[in-house]
Amino acid sequence: MKFQFIYDYQEEYAVVKMCAVLKVSPSGYYKWRSNLNQPTTGKDIKKQEHLQKISKSYHESLGTYGSPRIHDDLKEWGYVLSSKTVARYMKELSLRATPLQRYLVTTDSNHTDKIYPNLVKRQFKSSLPDRIWVADITYIWTQEGWLYLATIMDLFSRKIISWGLETHLKKEFPLEVLKRALETRQPSEKLIHHSDRGSQYCSNEYTDLLKEKEVQISMSRKGDPYDNACIESFHATLKKELVYRNRFATRVDARRAISAYIDTFYNTRRKHSTLGYFSPNKFEENYHLDQRLKIS
Numbered sequence: 001m002k003f004q005f006i007y008d009y010q011e012e013y014a015v016v017k018m019c020a021v022l023k024v025s026p027s028g029y030y031k032w033r034s035n036l037n038q039p040t041t042g043k044d045i046k047k048q049e050h051l052q053k054i055s056k057s058y059h060e061s062l063g064t065y066g067s068p069r070i071h072d073d074l075k076e077w078g079y080v081l082s083s084k085t086v087a088r089y090m091k092e093l094s095l096r097a098t099p100l101q102r103y104l105v106t107t108d109s110n111h112t113d114k115i116y117p118n119l120v121k122r123q124f125k126s127s128l129p130d131r132i133w134v135a136d137i138t139y140i141w142t143q144e145g146w147l148y149l150a151t152i153m154d155l156f157s158r159k160i161i162s163w164g165l166e167t168h169l170k171k172e173f174p175l176e177v178l179k180r181a182l183e184t185r186q187p188s189e190k191l192i193h194h195s196d197r198g199s200q201y202c203s204n205e206y207t208d209l210l211k212e213k214e215v216q217i218s219m220s221r222k223g224d225p226y227d228n229a230c231i232e233s234f235h236a237t238l239k240k241e242l243v244y245r246n247r248f249a250t251r252v253d254a255r256r257a258i259s260a261y262i263d264t265f266y267n268t269r270r271k272h273s274t275l276g277y278f279s280p281n282k283f284e285e286n287y288h289l290d291q292r293l294k295i296s
Contacts, residue, residue, distance in 0.1 A: 051089055053077060058095045066090075066097035113202035119218035120194045124230045126156040129284060130187035133161070134228055135195040137174060138235040140165075140258070142248040149238075149258065150174040152181045153231050157287075158272055159280035160234065160262050161185055165255055171203040178206065182213055189214035196220045196228055238266070 067087035162181035195201040220227030248254040
């Protein structure tokens with residue numbers, strides 16, 4: 001069995017966090033993993049294969065599948081064993097279904113502010129940096145309550161160029177994230193800023209700042225997440241790779257983990273197939289290097 005760690009560059013930390021969630025000891029996990037690598041025969045080989053597939057089904061479901069659904073997965077994959085056996089093996093692996101957090105609406109489209117046309121029209125590629133930015137807000141659950149994450153992505157490199165966390169959805173929140181992005185990137189007047197029709201993005205303060213910087217404003221159709229698929233996909237990835245694999249006791253814990261994920265892992269190390277398997281930072285570095293070479 002191979003675990004995909006949240007932070008593969010900090011394996012020990014990831015193991016400790018994982019074992020805390022699964023309520024097993026790190027020493028027991030390492031012993032179990034070591035035993036998997038030892039040669040076995042007969043029934044033991046078949047059992048180890050079943051354990052691996054059960055774990056695969058469980059983790060691909062983000063830890064939400066119980067024995068009936070995992071049993072169904074195994075049947076589709078051609079394995080013959082009873083649902084009771086699956087349940088017993090899950091108990092041995094300390095795997096227990098954990099429901100995903102309940103859905104929370106972050107987009108309020110019921111307002112009287114001006115709505116802008118969709119200029120992006122699902123063309124989610126840009127050949128130059130700072131030509132199309134996409135923005136969105138999502139939510140993170142902690143045992144202290146909700147946190148809201150606002151992000152802005154540059155479609156050229158898929159880099160999260162600015163982000164912020166708050167306990168509220170007031171219009172000042174994403175506005176501060178936008179200000180940081182504008183200050184950091186210094187985009188040209190050719191930039192398009194794309195978002196949903198939420199009241200935060202339609203507010204006069206937000207759109208006035210975009211107009212002041214000569215940024216074109218683009219908005220998705222009402223209730224259509226596919227019109228902003230790239231930033232929606234990033235939020236889904238963050239939740240799959242980080243949020244759903246942790247139980248944040250405090251908002252501070254969540255802030256630290258999300259900061260590390262975005263700045264130290266996602267932007268810096270996570271490889272993207274759409275970028276030729278470069279990280280966003282490396283993709284931008286390569287672009288700027290090519291530009292310098294062309295000038296010289």
